[in-house]
Each structure stands twice: as C-alpha cells, then as structure tokens.
Amino acid sequence: MRRIGVPLLAAVPVVIAAGVFFLSPSDSSEEPDTTSRSVVGEDGEAARGRAEGKRSADDQAIAALPPGLTAPAKKELAQQIVASAENSTLDWRTAYAYIEDIGDGQGYTAGIIGFCTGTHDLLTLVERYTKDHPDNGLARYLPALREVDGSDSHEGLDPGFTAAWKAEAKVEAFREAQDAERDRVYFDPAVRLAKLDGLGALGQFIYYDAMVFHGPGTNATSFYGLREAAMKKADLPSEGGSEEAYLSAFLDVRKAAMRTRKADIDTTRVDTAQRRFLREGKLELETPLTWAVYGETYKVR
Numbered sequence: 540m541r542r543i544g545v546p547l548l549a550a551v552p553v554v555i556a557a558g559v560f561f562l563s564p565s566d567s568s569e570e571p572d573t574t575s576r577s578v579v580g581e582d583g584e585a586a587r588g589r590a591e592g593k594r595s596a597d598d599q600a601i602a603a604l605p606p607g608l609t610a611p612a613k614k615e616l617a618q619q620i621v622a623s624a625e626n627s628t629l630d631w632r633t634a635y636a637y638i639e640d641i642g643d644g645q646g647y648t649a650g651i652i653g654f655c656t657g658t659h660d661l662l663t664l665v666e667r668y669t670k671d672h673p674d675n676g677l678a679r680y681l682p683a684l685r686e687v688d689g690s691d692s693h694e695g696l697d698p699g700f701t702a703a704w705k706a707e708a709k710v711e712a713f714r715e716a717q718d719a720e721r722d723r724v725y726f727d728p729a730v731r732l733a734k735l736d737g738l739g740a741l742g743q744f745i746y747y748d749a750m751v752f753h754g755p756g757t758n759a760t761s762f763y764g765l766r767e768a769a770m771k772k773a774d775l776p777s778e779g780g781s782e783e784a785y786l787s788a789f790l791d792v793r794k795a796a797m798r799t800r801k802a803d804i805d806t807t808r809v810d811t812a813q814r815r816f817l818r819e820g821k822l823e824l825e826t827p828l829t830w831a832v833y834g835e836t837y838k839v840r
Contacts, residue, residue: 583756601731607734624832659689672712741821748808826839
C-alpha cells in the first residue's frame, strides 16, 4: 500500500450478520489477535461496524447484481488505472518485480499494489507465500521482515532483499501470490462494499483505489473513515441517494484527507482521473477513457 503515515491495523474485526471475519492481512497469521480497543479506538470500531454491520452479508444478494468491476475486462481496466498512479504505466504486470524505498516512511514499497515492509502487508504476503512454497528466495528474510514491520528500517534486509524480490518475481507462483493478496485485502472487500452501497463500476473503482492508497483502516484518513465522512455529506445510492452526489462527496473527503497527511501532495489521481470519469458520466467505466496523472495522459480504447 503506498500510503503516507498510516500503519495497517494488525486485525480489525468486521461484524456482518451473524459472523465475524477479518479484512486485514493478519488473516494469514497463526498468532492470536492482540489488537485491543485502546489501539483501534472505540470510534474506529464503531465506524467499521457501521460500515459493514448494517449491510447484508448475504452473498446471494451480491451474486444477483451485475458483475461490475469483477468482470474480467473491467478488472483489467481497474489495474491499469491504479498502475497509472502507482507506477506511471498501464502495463501493471511489469510491477511484480518493482521494489524501492520511496522515502515515505514505510520502508520498501514493492510489487503490483505497493506492498510495504513497514505496513504489515508485505510481511503477510511473504508469510502466506512461504507457507505454500517454503523454499522460496524470500523466506530467509522473514525474521528481518517481522523486526522492521511498522517502521522504515532496512535492518536485516540490505543488501540482498531487493535482489531476492526481483528474482522471486520471475516465479509464476509468486506473481499469483501477489494477485491473490491484492484481491483478498483490497479489491474484493472494496468492490463488495461498493456493490452493497449501490455503486456501479466507477464507484467500485473509487472505493478500490481509496482502499489501496489509504489502507483498510478506520481512522479519519483511512478507507472506512473516509466512507463514514462521505455518508454524512450525501446519502448512499442504496438508501435512495444520487450516485453522482455521493461519489462527489466521497472524492471531496478523500482529497481533503490526502492533503491532511501532506499539504503539497499530488491529487491528480482524484482530480484529473476519477473526478473526470464522474463528470463525464462514466458510472460504469465505459471505454474509451482518457485521464491524466502526474501530468501524464493515458487512454484506453
């Protein structure tokens, strides 16, 4: 996750109907959940509960809806748009081997969705991958990854970790593992909730990109906090509100949150990409699409 100053919560329960499941990468850990209410905060727990708890967990209801962003062509498009902002390319598959410290305080950023050594998601990816492929080239770095988790430290990782990541990215199983972790933690929860909120493919993408950038946390500048704030400004389509008005409110909240974290941050992934799609009425992300990020223009026919 290429996020600024927001640690990924170790494990925050989401109550849906009669069950409880976890959206964060700690699903992979066999250790007990040690996140307390004092860490997450009562407001955060309430926000997460309101975000999902009042929505039906009935998978049959989701299945009855149009595929939206889960349709293969739309999912491919979603990865291209995210990659334009994350890696300045539409060829998102070239990012499997990507790894560098971009100086954002999150340690190394790597892979197709910006997994970070400082935000738990990269550690979880390697743990899950090692469980299925114990002899992989990254397994020997697990002790160091656990030590640096939550910090920007490279201790125990340099000088070999970046080379090991790039080498492992040539292995199909590791590329598949990156895809699976992206979907499990970011894509699937974002799209599912967007569908329950009555949003089409554009809204589903807006949720997904926000989940990637801000992280699936519950504070004011993380995804569930953003959604909570947007719902105070506009009604959800599922509750009779205007889809355009709600998405505009969500983008307003998101842009403000980005600037709260860093005043001079580039917000073009919102301003000249998602906001443009909304202004053009592309609620189902109909192609052709044209957008700009960081001064570069992209087109998909």
